[in-house]
Amino acid sequence: MTFDNAYSSVFIKPIGIKKVKVIRTNILLKAAQGDAYSIEELCLALWEPVYRFIYHRVQNREEAEDITQESFARTLAYFRNHGEPPHNVLGYLKTVGVNIIRDSWRKRQLQGKVVNWEDVKPLVEDNQTELVQRLRIESALERLKPEQKTVLQLRILMGCSVADTARQMGKSEAAVRTCQYRALQTLARYLDDVD
């Protein structure tokens, strides 16, 4: 091992070192009993990591807000009925969130609809995993044809309408829809390959 490597393995960690959030037990129990101040303290402290975690899976604000609310409600119901909060409250909230997404997707499956369970499987929560996922998606995007990449950038990353995308790419709206469909088909295959 070179000196540089040795140094890296001992000292260099990513900046995003997570600190365990400490919420006092009495705050949790008072919140479960309906104490407004404690509920607000709990929500202020934990809404954002829970929301971000759920948003990552559903990718829209409407569902993320609803599921975040439901996760807090169910978690407080659990505290109330068991008289004792779990050791890792944030982890518990996220697990409840994943269960709610699963419930709603399971309903879709009961209605005969296909769901992609990979999307809701709990992730190991560390920056490294997030980074790897991001790299996986970015490298799959890089493998697309330039036109396919552009259509996904405009439509999904920049949020342009089909009409705006068509104008910018000098194509008809029907051609944009076809191009984005093919791009996503290919991308889904690339993502699958990497998995």
Next chain:
Amino acid sequence: MERKESIVSEYIDALNKEAAPGKTGNGVNDQELEQIFSAVRAVKSLKEPALPDSGFAQGLAEKLTTRIQERERSGTVRNASGVLAGQSRPKLSRPKWMIPAAALAACLLILAVMVSSPNMFRNDVAYAMQQAVSNLSSYHGVLEMRSNNQAGEEWLVRRAELWSVGDRYAVRQDDGTVTVNNGDKKWQVRPQEKAVAILPVLPDPTRQGFDLRDEAQRALQYPHEVVGSEVIAGRDTSKLEIRPPGGLAYHLWVDKQTDLPIQIRTPMQNSLQTTYTFISLEVNSPVEDHLFAYQPPQGYKIVQDDPGQLVATVEEAVLISGFAPLLPDAAPKRVLAFQDRMVLDYGDTTITEVSAQGSFAPAPNSALGQAAGGPLEVWWEGLRWRQNGLEIKVTGPQRVALAAEIAPDLTLPQVSHDLVSQAQVKVSVDMDIVRANQMQVDRGSSPWQLDPLHVAMTFVNLKVSPQGIIGEPEIGSASFKLELNTGAQAAITVSEGPVKKVYLQRLLRQDETGIWSVVGYDPR
């Protein structure tokens, strides 16, 4: 095939609108489509999540509280398993049938407000300005500062050319001095001294000196209305009048086309008035990269006084600064390490940590809360406290959220806390005098009225010497101690003399620019 393409397009449109895709009616039973939806979500995950409106956490807390309390009242507390079994249950959001009724009620309310307030529509200018400012990615402009006096004479004070792209900016003053912050390095080229001074990247007071965001924020904070239209620097603008409570009105001109502020004029104070005008402003257009490149002119000396080092990891920062910082959950964008301090950059918010020295002395005019079991100084846009041998200061819009992650017991001052009613003797206040005093302080005179300790000391010493204070006051500053300051009310204990405790209130403006008035006291 065409149907599938349309379904995918609708799915993307729904996510772009941040709506649940199911509600667009494109739920389908198709393995391939499900994989494509998954790919859409994967691509969108490269973007930052759309966060809820501000106040989401408070709204969430309110709904949870109401729900638990309603259950308490009705005695129908469900057990957790019942809840988790996926039973049909009321959502926390309002039932759907209520939406049209609530919308109708809201429309009627808005209509009533509009009828009673003809300025309602015109006030949207300030909101549009705030939106436009928040969407600003880059700009290049020339800012001119002019002063005029009561006699009508006007003169140019200075002119500066500005370039700003995201976190990077460059400012060239008309004397040739150029200040640049390219995100990694900040420096100032001083042609008169033939020197380049290397400056700390963070915190950066230069940026605050011309940041358009501050004015947009202030305009929304204080009462304001559109009072006319004018052409400024060739641009058609709306003229906004902003009235800080108890102070003199000032004006801001907002470009009608871009919704950006392009001119601000201070009130006439001490026979002087100053106007800042963007005589040219190009927004969201490309700015040349070479402006932000560090290239000291040949023959210039480099002046460097510990500008700090940008480091990749907190561990590296620890090696330079010699102490381990306390970190919030979120990772900082950048870490700047100095020999005696560490600065964590969260974009619009900065955390500075130093080893605590001596005793903690909050600014006398600051409001006091609690953090890490000790006092928390709440002063302008900053929070400061001590924890684990460190003094921590958080400045910027995200200060409360980040500080609460470091000190989970963080408690802000209770503004609603009623101290004044506890006073044994009430002191009547002449509001005309208070208004006159506030204007005097706004002009820059008698700043001591912003300090509750100083106001209390004057009050108590005038009780001792009603004929006036000559020379040193009889009861000195060491006898006065700030017991509580909520930002709106304060209590000060006095260790000697005829008064035991003084109660003060900010009667006109409950912010750092508002003066304090004595409204009561407890005799000894």
